Amino acid sequence: MPYFNKILIANRGEIAVRLIRGCQELGIRTVAVYSEADQQALHVRLADEAYLIGPAPAAESYLRADKIVAVAKECGAEAIHPGYGFLSERAHFAQACAEAGVVFIGPPVDAIERMGSKIESKRLAIAHDVPVVPGYDGADQSSTTLQAEAERIGYPLLIKASAGGGGKGMRSVHESAEFGAALEGAKREAKAAFGDDAVLLEKLILRPRHVEIQVLADAHGNTIYLGERECSIQRRHQKIVEESPSVALTPELRARMGAAAVRVAEAVGYRNAGTVEFMLDEDGQFYFLEMNTRLQVEHPVTELVTGLDLVHLQLAVAAGEPLPLTQSDVALRGHAIEVRIYAEDPVTMLPSVGHVALFATPEGPGIRNDAGLATGDEVSVNYDPMLAKLIVSAPSRTAAIQRLCRALDDFAVLGITSNIPLLQAIAEHPAFAEGATTTDFLQTHAIGDGLRQTEALPQAVLYAAVVGELLQRSSVEGDPWSVFWRSGGADRRLVYRFGEQQHTVLAAQRDERSWRLVVDGTAREVSVVAARDHALTLAFDNNQARLHVARVDDAVLVGWRGRSYRLQKVQALSVDALSNIQSGVAGHTSLEAPMPGTIIKVLVKAGDHVTANQPLIVMEAMKMEHTIVAPYAGVVGEVPFVAGQLVRGGATLIELDAEAAA
Numbered sequence: 001m002p003y004f005n006k007i008l009i010a011n012r013g014e015i016a017v018r019l020i021r022g023c024q025e026l027g028i029r030t031v032a033v034y035s036e037a038d039q040q041a042l043h044v045r046l047a048d049e050a051y052l053i054g055p056a057p058a059a060e061s062y063l064r065a066d067k068i069v070a071v072a073k074e075c076g077a078e079a080i081h082p083g084y085g086f087l088s089e090r091a092h093f094a095q096a097c098a099e100a101g102v103v104f105i106g107p108p109v110d111a112i113e114r115m116g117s118k119i120e121s122k123r124l125a126i127a128h129d130v131p132v133v134p135g136y137d138g139a140d141q142s143s144t145t146l147q148a149e150a151e152r153i154g155y156p157l158l159i160k161a162s163a164g165g166g167g168k169g170m171r172s173v174h175e176s177a178e179f180g181a182a183l184e185g186a187k188r189e190a191k192a193a194f195g196d197d198a199v200l201l202e203k204l205i206l207r208p209r210h211v212e213i214q215v216l217a218d219a220h221g222n223t224i225y226l227g228e229r230e231c232s233i234q235r236r237h238q239k240i241v242e243e244s245p246s247v248a249l250t251p252e253l254r255a256r257m258g259a260a261a262v263r264v265a266e267a268v269g270y271r272n273a274g275t276v277e278f279m280l281d282e283d284g285q286f287y288f289l290e291m292n293t294r295l296q297v298e299h300p301v302t303e304l305v306t307g308l309d310l311v312h313l314q315l316a317v318a319a320g321e322p323l324p325l326t327q328s329d330v331a332l333r334g335h336a337i338e339v340r341i342y343a344e345d346p347v348t349m350l351p352s353v354g355h356v357a358l359f360a361t362p363e364g365p366g367i368r369n370d371a372g373l374a375t376g377d378e379v380s381v382n383y384d385p386m387l388a389k390l391i392v393s394a395p396s397r398t399a400a401i402q403r404l405c406r407a408l409d410d411f412a413v414l415g416i417t418s419n420i421p422l423l424q425a426i427a428e429h430p431a432f433a434e435g436a437t438t439t440d441f442l443q444t445h446a447i448g449d450g451l452r453q454t455e456a457l458p459q460a461v462l463y464a465a466v467v468g469e470l471l472q473r474s475s476v477e478g479d480p481w482s483v484f485w486r487s488g489g490a491d492r493r494l495v496y497r498f499g500e501q502q503h504t505v506l507a508a509q510r511d512e513r514s515w516r517l518v519v520d521g522t523a524r525e526v527s528v529v530a531a532r533d534h535a536l537t538l539a540f541d542n543n544q545a546r547l548h549v550a551r552v553d554d555a556v557l558v559g560w561r562g563r564s565y566r567l568q569k570v571q572a573l574s575v576d577a578l579s580n581i582q583s584g585v586a587g588h589t590s591l592e593a594p595m596p597g598t599i600i601k602v603l604v605k606a607g608d609h610v611t612a613n614q615p616l617i618v619m620e621a622m623k624m625e626h627t628i629v630a631p632y633a634g635v636v637g638e639v640p641f642v643a644g645q646l647v648r649g650g651a652t653l654i655e656l657d658a659e660a661a662a
Contacts, residue, residue, distance in 0.1 A: 002027045003319035004079045004103070008072045009033070009043065010093075011083030012062060014372030014388055015297070016043035019081050022311035024048075031077050033068055035061035037380045042373050049075055056382045062086045065093040069100045079103035079318060085384065088294040089116055105318040107293045111268045115291040118162045118200050121264075125288040128267045130260045133279060133287045135202035137162070143183060149201055150179050156204035159183055161190030161197075165292065167237030168193040168624070172204060185618075188600070189625050205287070207438045209280040210234070211246050212292075213261035214302045216313060217270045220322045225258035226306050227332045229298050232437045233426060235349055236624065240419070241426060242298035243337040244305045247397065247435035248280060257286055264291060272317050273299075273310055297340070297389070300368060304336035304393040335400040336393040339423045341413070343385040346422035347451050350594045351385040351621060353649070354378070357415030357550040357557055358534050359387075362407040366393045366400075375534075379416055381596040381621055387418065397435070401427060412548035412559030420562045421451055457498045457567075458560065459519070460545040463526050464536050465556040465567045466494055466505050466517055468549035471531060495570035496556070502570065591628055591654040593647045597621030601643055604654070608636045616654050619647070634658040 008031040009019045020030045020043060032047035037056035044050045051071045054061035061067075065087055072080055080097055082088035082105070091112040097104040106112070115121045119137035126132055135157075136149035150157055150173070159182055161169025169190030171182035183199070191197040209232045217223040230246035231239040249257070261276035268291075275296045277289040299310045308325075317323070343352045356377050361369040371388035379385070392407055394400040408424045425447050426432055432441075442448065470492070492507045506518040514527035529537040529544060537546045548559035558565045601618040604610060610630045617628040637655030641647055 003315045003321070004028055006031060006048075006075070006077045007105070007315075008068070008075070008077040008080045008102075009047065009083065010062070010068050010080050011086055011088075012038055012041060012043055012372070012383065014370050014386065015083040015085075015295075017046060017372055018370050019083060019311060020046050022309065023081075023315070026312065026315065028315070031071070031075050033062070033071055035382070037378075037382055040377070042371075042377065051075070056380065058086065058382065065090070065096045068093075069096050069102065072097075072102050073100055077102065079105055079315075081105040081314070082294065084292075084294050084297055089292070091116065103318050105272065105314055107270050107272050107274060111270050112293045114268050115270075115274075115293050116163060118160060118290050119198075121290055122200075122288065124267055125264055128263045130264055130288045131286065133202045133205065133289070135200060137200040141198055143180070146183060146199070146201065147179055151176065153201055153203050156206070158202045158204050159186040159199050160202060161186065161194060162200050163194040163196040163198065164190060165290065167234075169197075169199065170237045185625065192600075192620065205279055205281050207282060207440060207444075208232075209246070209248050209437065210239070210277065210289075210439055211249065211257065211280045211286070212275050212277040212296070213258055214296070214299070214310075215261050215265045215270070215274050215276060216310075216317070216323060217265055217272065217274070218317045218323045219271055219320060222323045222326070223262050223265050223270065224323065224325070224327045224330060225261050226302050226308065226330055228254060228257065229296075229301055230437060231298060232439050233432075233441045234439055235422075235442060239298065240340050240342070240423070241337065241437075242301055243335065243397075243400075244301040245332050245335065247437075248284075253284060253286075260286070260288070264288070273314050297386075298338050300370060300389065300391045301336040301338045304368070304391060305332045305334055306330060307333070334393055334395045335397040336391060337397075337400050337404050338389050338391040339404065339408070339427075340386055340419075341388040341390060341411070341423075342419045343379045343387050343413075343416050344419050345417050346419045346425075347448050348594070349419075350626065351381070351624075352379065352417035353381045353385075353595065354416050355552070356413070357552050358412055358548055358559065359414075360410075360412040360533075360535065360548050360559070361388070362390070362410035364403075364407070366403050367407050368392070387413065398433070401433060408562045410546075411562055412564070414548065414550045414557040414559050414564050415552060418564070420564075422447065424562050425450060457501055457503065457565065459524075460538065460540075460547060461558045461560050461565045462496065462503055462505070462519060462567070463517060463524070463538055463540060464545075464547040464549050464558045464560070465496060465565075466507055467515065467526065467528060467536060467538065468551065468556055468558070469494060470507060470509070470515065496567040497570050498565065498567050588658070589631060589634075589656045590652045591616070591631075591656060593619065593628075593649055593651045593653055594626065595621045595649045597626070597647060599641050599643050599645045599647060599653075600625060602639060602641065604636050604639065606636055606639055610634060610636060610656070617641075619653075628653055630656060632656075632658050 006029040009016045023030045029048045032044050032050040033053045034044045053067045087093040091109045094104040094109045122132045156174045159171045169186050171186045173182045187197040214226040229244045231242045233241040275292045278286040280286045359375045368391040392403040404427050494505045508516045517524045526540045550557045554569050556567045597619045614630045615627045634656045
């Protein structure tokens with residue numbers, strides 16, 4: 001029998017998809033809610049029912065507790081699962097559910113309130129003999145007091161939003177001169193994200209590991225922990241790689257950290273799934289950071305090493321069932337690693353938005369994909385840029401890393417930029433293989449530096465672009481790759497531009513599955529081994545390569561070995577094309593918005609003299625702040641926008657003239 005008949009999923013993206021599938025496995029009907037931007041989203045398509053709750057901005061849709069509870073009452077949902085993010089850790093939402101007679105699949109209101117405050121949670125940890133990082137969490141939030149406390153604690157230190165997580169409202173400060181600006185930015189971001197600008201200060205422990213303990217508690221007095229997850233590799237204080245178990249924990253240390261996590265959970269009267277996060281220093285000393293009163297993004301790694309389904313257990317606990325296992329029943333088997341696939345540039349880490357021309361996930365033993373979208377969907381500026389999670393498991397960590405590398409090679413995201421190359425660089429790095437995964441991993445090993453190098457276009461990619469062009473779209477069996485273009489023997493001339501490179505190809509069809517391609521004067525015989533669902537397997541030079549191809553407008557998109565390539569199709573020059581060519585002006589720069597977003601702060605005005613790297617404008621996109629700085633010393637020209645305005649990607653934000661700097 002199902003625990004509930006109908007559950008509303010108060011979320012979107014990959015977690016909503018995960019929860020819908022988990023409920024449907026138990027025969028529970030699911031209800032999706034969606035914003036105007038998500039009318040065609042995957043979670044809406046998969047649910048049994050779906051209801052519009054407001055415009056695209058989260059504040060007018062996914063954060064509207066009143067609308068969501070009203071939908072639950074209207075459709076007869078007995079319970080609401082909040083997922084993570086949005087309303088998942090908002091006590092007022094849990095309270096609204098209780099008042100409406102709808103079960104909130106999560107902890108009690110009091111536990112959310114107490115653990116939702118980093119200040120309150122640290123005091124509770126101290127009271128129950130759980131070590132915490134030295135810092136300041138006082139009620140006096142004046143800048144004078146905070147500056148004085150920072151000097152007392154000493155640098156480096158962290159400024160952290162008391163009411164939130166996910167790296168929002170967090171700044172690292174390494175010297176006194178940086179503190180004022182960092183405090184202002186942290187408070188502003190915390191207020192925008194959580195409605196509360198209170199912060200706390202913590203001593204910054206150098207080269208720590210971020211290790212968290214998964215706990216589970218029922219309403220019958222049973223609380224257990226399900227091992228640990230190491231989440232040390234992060235960018236902008238947000239996790240991108242998580243694994244279980246951690247190479248840094250001995251059985252004895254695991255038991256001590258697990259017991260500490262259970263003490264925290266029991267002290268606050270916790271129920272359902274939660275996570276207690278710790279910092280682990282080089283000497284093996286751990287410090288309590290916070291408790292996340294919800295299901296974590298990285299919960300799949302725990303599922304794969306314990307063999308438990310955390311969503312199913314959440315539903316059982318919420319329905320009043322006792323936990324079906326005790327601490328002695330928990331055993332960790334093998335190793336699991338999760339990486340987060342983001343729509344963002346792997347070097348700059350700026351978000352990418354737009355149409356997903358192709359989304360192809362890897363397959364095989366020990367590979368799990370938790371995705372929130374599919375080919376043809378849109379990535380919006382309104383929400384977090386995470387597209388999916390790739391999770392692998394194997395008997396050993398070494399085998400899991402090998403499986404991860406292979407799976408990332410097979411992943412294809414075309415049409416938008418993804419961080420897959422960054423994840424590949426991490427997975428292939430010797431330090432990762434050795435388990436040297438501290439929170440400064442990306443910086444210590446300069447992971448992004450190798451990604452900045454301009455690479456030549458691989459020949460396999462060019463061949464795939466050409467063959468992809470020569471395949472005729474057909475409606476046969478709904479498969480556009482099922483019929484091949486036939487040229488009757490005539491040569492075709494195709495020209496592509498990739499960055500600064502231009503390649504000319506002459507193609508002559510040999511038979512139904514092979515071509516003679518003359519690439520920049522060199523002839524190659526290329527044949528198609530298989531072609532289906534935008535996947536091409538090509539044979540050439542006694543090699544085979546499997547690639548993905550999609551066509552958009554005047555470009556061909558190719559995915560190979562985890563990377564994506566955009567080859568612009570070059571047309572014959574026309575008078576109109578020539579008239580659009582413009583020359584640059586020496587010493588003058590138009591600084592553009594790197595993505596669509598909202599102007600938060602304009603720090604200069606026309607005529608101001610600025611120095612190199614001086615902040616000029618602060619904008620917000622995808623819940624994160626981005627600062628536009630001067631590339632050189634100069635004089636500010638036109639400043640067309642003011643705080644509060646929405647800007648499109650590529651909009652000119654500042655005109656800067658270097659010649660007049662003197």
